[in-house]
Amino acid sequence: SSLAERGELKNKRVFIRADLNVPFNDKGEITEDTRIRASIPGIKLALDGGAAVMVNSHLGRPTEGEAVRAEDSLALVAEHLAMLLGQEVKLVQDWVDGVDIAPGQVVVLENCRVNVGEKSNCDELSQKMALLCDVYVNDAFGTAHRAQASTHGIAKYAPVACAGPLLEAELTALSVALENPKRPLVAIVGGSKVSTKLSVLETLADKVDQLIVGGGIANTFMLAEGMAIGKSLAEPAQIEQSVSVIQKMRSRGADVPIPEDVVVGKEFSADTPATTKAANEVAEDDMIFDIGPKTAATLAGILNNAGTIVWNGPVGVFEFDAFAGGTEAISKAIAESDAFSIAGGGDTLAAIAKFGVADKISYISTGGGAFLEFLEGKKLPSLEILERRYED
Numbered sequence: 001s002s003l004a005e006r007g008e009l010k011n012k013r014v015f016i017r018a019d020l021n022v023p024f025n026d027k028g029e030i031t032e033d034t035r036i037r038a039s040i041p042g043i044k045l046a047l048d049g050g051a052a053v054m055v056n057s058h059l060g061r062p063t064e065g066e067a068v069r070a071e072d073s074l075a076l077v078a079e080h081l082a083m084l085l086g087q088e089v090k091l092v093q094d095w096v097d098g099v100d101i102a103p104g105q106v107v108v109l110e111n112c113r114v115n116v117g118e119k120s121n122c123d124e125l126s127q128k129m130a131l132l133c134d135v136y137v138n139d140a141f142g143t144a145h146r147a148q149a150s151t152h153g154i155a156k157y158a159p160v161a162c163a164g165p166l167l168e169a170e171l172t173a174l175s176v177a178l179e180n181p182k183r184p185l186v187a188i189v190g191g192s193k194v195s196t197k198l199s200v201l202e203t204l205a206d207k208v209d210q211l212i213v214g215g216g217i218a219n220t221f222m223l224a225e226g227m228a229i230g231k232s233l234a235e236p237a238q239i240e241q242s243v244s245v246i247q248k249m250r251s252r253g254a255d256v257p258i259p260e261d262v263v264v265g266k267e268f269s270a271d272t273p274a275t276t277k278a279a280n281e282v283a284e285d286d287m288i289f290d291i292g293p294k295t296a297a298t299l300a301g302i303l304n305n306a307g308t309i310v311w312n313g314p315v316g317v318f319e320f321d322a323f324a325g326g327t328e329a330i331s332k333a334i335a336e337s338d339a340f341s342i343a344g345g346g347d348t349l350a351a352i353a354k355f356g357v358a359d360k361i362s363y364i365s366t367g368g369g370a371f372l373e374f375l376e377g378k379k380l381p382s383l384e385i386l387e388r389r390y391e392d
């Protein structure tokens, strides 16, 4: 932002690394465009500053060195950007050795992950990419946890390397939520596996006043509390770790609410009959697919009193309407709460969209893995390299 304010982008070639890795449906349509919309302010800032703008991203995980398959191409992303910007946006293939572009133009550089050396953060590739630009802008919070040529290596060699407005906004929001939060600080961590979120849970257990768990994670916590969960998704191998998270929280006087009631079905399908039960009445052939209404009301009360809320992961199978009640109640409680709320992760964004609460969440992060790694307290490599450049 400050480069633009100082007029230092005029006639400059600006390489913006965005995270435009958006979901597509079977018909090849973009189903959720938050990340594309979030990249617009950075692109506009560069355009308004008089720059020639190259926007790059990865999409999915294609094989390096192979021709770009339709499903790996940023072609539709470029079209969508053109629509949002109201100007032509060309897609450039084979861009590593040079890009033909003039000030005022925007191009999308095809999926960087087909370049050999992108994922290994190859120096030679990074140097070539740096030669394309006068200014490198990292505006890809969603990929901040990856040390790759377009997120890390290029930042070492570009004449100028800096953070874009989205990256700055993400870091500000996360710092507000985690570094000096208004209390009580409440975290909601849902999703299917404890194992993928264990370090997040362990880190949060030291910080938050209340830790709400959902989905398979809540089922594993129920096992850890000695409760029967029938055939529900859980990870018995993670019971010990779950016990230690619960104990750590309780020894600090912090709260880990365990569901009092649940909604169960007999098989994983949208039309399996849904039954609400007390949490201690789950039968051997039941599968827990959602929290029950009493639990939802208790959690809504907690969220209503919160000073700060951090949300990652749904508390039920909200894709199936019969099991969406818990996640809907959580979404609405966050929306109605006066707390500063921050949410991130693909499933969480889908729930926010489904329940129409996007406008009422204080900050919606574009990060999935990066959001989790930040919550874990890990150093994100693409930020570290920018900090090093700022120090030089």
Ligand code: 3PG
Pocket: 019, 021, 060, 061, 142, 143, 146, 367, 368, 369, 370
């Ligand atoms: C994401 O979707 O979390 C980011 O775009 C990173 O994608 P990756 O896990 O394939 O690096």
